[in-house]
Amino acid sequence: MAAALAGGAPAIQVRGVRKVFSGSEGEVLALDGIDLDVEPGELVCLLGPSGCGKSTLLNAIAGFSPPTSGSIVANGRAVTAPGPDRAMVFQEYALFPWMTVEKNVAFGLEMAKVPARERRERVDALLAMLNLREFRDRFPKDLSGGMRQRVAIARVLAIDSPMLLMDEPFGALDALTRRNLQDELLRIWAKLRKTIVFVTHGIEESIYLADRVVVMTYRPGTVKRIVPVTLPRPRDPAAPEFNALKREISQMVMEEQARHAQAEVGGATAD
Amino acid sequence: MKTAGSSATRLARQLLVPAIVLLAWEGISRAGWVSPIILPAPSQVLVRWIDYARPLAPYDPAEGSRLRWIFSGELPHDALASLIRVAGGFAVGLVLALPLGLLMGAKPMVYELMNPLVQIVRPIPPIAFIPLAILWFGLGNPPAFFLISLGAFFPILMNTIAGVRNVDAIYVRAARNLGASEWTLFWRVMVPAAMPYILAGVRIGFGVAFIVVIVAEMIAVNSGLGYRILEAREYFWSDKVIAGMISIGLAGLGIDVGMNRLNAWLLRWHRGVEG
């Protein structure tokens, strides 16, 4: 549906992206030959085992760490630096601990020089939307993990970016809180129609959320397959169709892990 | 470790050892085992301390308010002289160390330029600067201020540099992502993130400044608590020496409590600090 709405250029266009890290133990080819289009308003999950380059790709799109070669275009412009048109939600929340909830949410608006009155209105609306109203004067240290991630989401929604980049945002939360926040995210997404790139290593999470699941390979990180998920929302993880998809994607991830394990063994004997 | 009992028995337990020491001390002095010049009895010290602290003349309304009269004794004068010195010197040290530390922490170029000099001068104890300070500034307040500033300067500088350099990169990323300019990034993110380090440096700096003020007063100045206890020694007034030492201890304690409060309030957002 989202893709049909788009018509024009994709929101994100990744072409031939390759990323090499050179460290003390030689070079690591983290990403190789990544091609990916994300349509405006689409929710795409990047799925793969830990270390396969999901964060590296997301950080390249966010502009934190440029690719070694290849190009990334987001919102019609080549990515050269981080910016508020690609709002990022981090797994570690990255809230400013010296600011109250309210100040954290208002930060991006202050940076955009939004007048105080309008800022206040927008912060109020967001705090209400994410059920944070009674916590507005608290400092992050006095919030639970789930609450902190709500604040982080409110903080990026405040700047009204067309795009959200989320790096395992619910990875550190317990199962129940995670499901709540997934539902909340879907509700917000349905309402605001933002483009979302959501990184996860949870197969079920990716199927529960995504329009398309991008399954990645391990070392180098490449796109193994892109699996469209057409199940109607709200999705039921216990439904047979859901489980069929889960089996299919699990299969791919396991293949990848087996290949990686073999490569490790091969590498070890070669050394 | 958990100690049992009501708050009254706890207080009693805490006072037990000091009370025994005081009683033993009193007993030893009264028995005449040691000369009162070597070790005056605590009761004698207390009398001397009251003498030192109380107004010299009876209250006379023509001389000014009652409050002024209460603080007209020798001790309040000395304490005020020392506190003004330590506060002034500390302020100078802080005002110099903070911007330089922020700059050195944030700009590798400045760090590389300044760090060798800092590393050469920093290990020299401020006390070792006394002869030079007297040669440069003569006697009186100027060398004292110089030495106190120097004592406060390095702890604040080193901690500020470390604080800025250790700011978690995730805050910088988040701020950039939300559209912060370099300037706001520095003032609204780097500085507050470095604040726990900076305040620890401020506290150490004040501690050093407090040591230096006493030493400086013993050598370069003729007023203040440090001067007074050295003067008392000239007359073999060991009771006054000890009374002065206790006053210095109380001033130090007061400063420490005040610093603690300020710290707790400024870092009320920080994990591990309970408001």
Ligand SMILES: Nc1ncnc2c1ncn2[C@@H]1O[C@H](COP(=O)(O)OP(=O)(O)O)[C@@H](O)[C@H]1O
């Ligand atoms: N700054 C870095 N320096 C060197 N190697 C890195 C760096 N960041 C990531 N890598 C390597 O690149 C690979 C991909 O990392 P990452 O993108 O963090 O994976 P994921 O997010 O999928 O867990 C890993 O093998 C990791 O060790």
Ligand SMILES: [Mg+2]
């Ligand atoms: Mg990662």
